[in-house]
Ligand SMILES: O=C(O)CCC(=O)C(=O)O
């Protein structure tokens with residue numbers, strides 16, 4: 001899978017660099033072949049200048065006969081062209097296993113639709129490479145990338161087609177509208193690499209409108225289609241059908257059908273979640289609370305005396321604190337490079353099993369303490385921060401996560417909410433607390449949002465976020481529902497340390513007070 005981790009996207013770039021190199025070689029070889037053809041052409045052409053008089057020369061007559069007998073044959077039947085293209089094709093085939101599959105294209109297209117939805121981005125602006133909100137007037141830039149990057153008509157067509165094939169006509173309409181208007185501008189200019197055309201876009205767009213209940217749009221787009229391709233019987237039949245429908249129900253042409261975003265059932269908290277993501281971790285401070293402050297902490301630990309923790313209390317109930325500069329740049333790099341070769345598509349608990357899910361788009365790797373001394377050193381520091389036991393099975397190995405294209409983790413609990421959860425396989429109870437390290441910074445998006453606690457934190461490189469998932473009585477704290485917002489721009493890496501209940505009995509004593 002290419003789209004589920006930025007690291008894999010980087011690897012895809014290397015594959016394309018190889019392809020570029022192969023195409024370059026091919027072009028050089030073909031150019032030299034064409035140059036040779038030119039040379040032959042010019043040579044014979046020059047001989048033809050004043051040929052009538054030179055033919056009396058038997059040498060010249062001989063070469064004419066030789067040319068017509070074999071030189072032309074050799075030129076025209078030269079196998080060089082096919083050898084060149086064959087070499088290019090076999091180099092391509094050797095790379096084929098590294099090429100993204102259709103599910104990658106689909107995943108990448110859905111990532112763009114996700115960014116469009118969560119950050120309320122305008123498709124038109126997005127296609128022009130601008131990240132701008134749809135409704136806020138005047139359009140406010142969420143982010144201006146350093147380099148302009150725009151999408152072609154065919155790019156938009158592909159995205160629309162992915163939505164269309166999923167019967168998601170809300171997105172197919174928006175993207176195919178964009179594709180159609182771009183194709184109209186460039187009509188008549190066909191690129192070999194393109195798959196779609198104005199006709200294809202009109203056809204899919206008309207059907208999308210029909211499915212969305214907008215018959216008059218479906219009709220006018222089909223009429224436009226027929227203008228370009230008058231012999232298409234299927235579209236001609238559709239036109240008759242749409243006309244009949246409109247005749248039977250004339251009001252239908254008046255109705256402006258408002259498009260609804262498809263309902264994703266697991267996102268009951270969608271509005272809050274998206275709002276928290278959109279504010280990019282910068283909510284207006286509602287009240288200056290004296291309980292939220294910054295301090296240096298040593299927790300009475302010798303390890304922290306020379307370098308105390310820089311703690312920022314973000315929230316009191318549930319208690320959530322951000323520890324700035326908890327790791328160094330070098331440590332972050334070490335953790336990433338240890339994880340890189342071990343990354344696998346992230347899974348989520350589903351019943352008694354673990355499986356892939358669209359609501360978590362990332363790859364992750366588990367790093368044991370024994371993998372590298374740096375991990376053991378980090379574990380000691382994590383122990384000093386939390387006062388908790390990090391030895392397995394009282395804590396899980398470090399889980400390193402690299403988000404993919406529009407990578408996210410929709411609202412979830414880190415602790416198990418059912419006794420059947422695979423989290424109990426370690427036989428050390430539920431996940432009592434989480435420590436999450438931000439290993440990179442991102443250019444935009446990717447905040448960590450706490451839905452019920454109603455705040456989000458931007459990605460702060462090298463910082464560690466700590467919170468208790470369980471109350472002291474062992475019950476899950478519902479207010480810890482949280483999410484990793486989609487990454488809008490950048491490469492987000494985090495690492496999770498999950499502590500379990502067992503082994504912490506003396507470090508975090510139980511209480512029967514449900515408030516604690
Ligand atoms: O990436 C984030 O901001 C949140 C990650 C998270 O919640 C998790 O991995 O469990």
Ligand SMILES: [Fe+2]
Nearest residue numbers: 412413414482
């Ligand atoms: Fe989480």
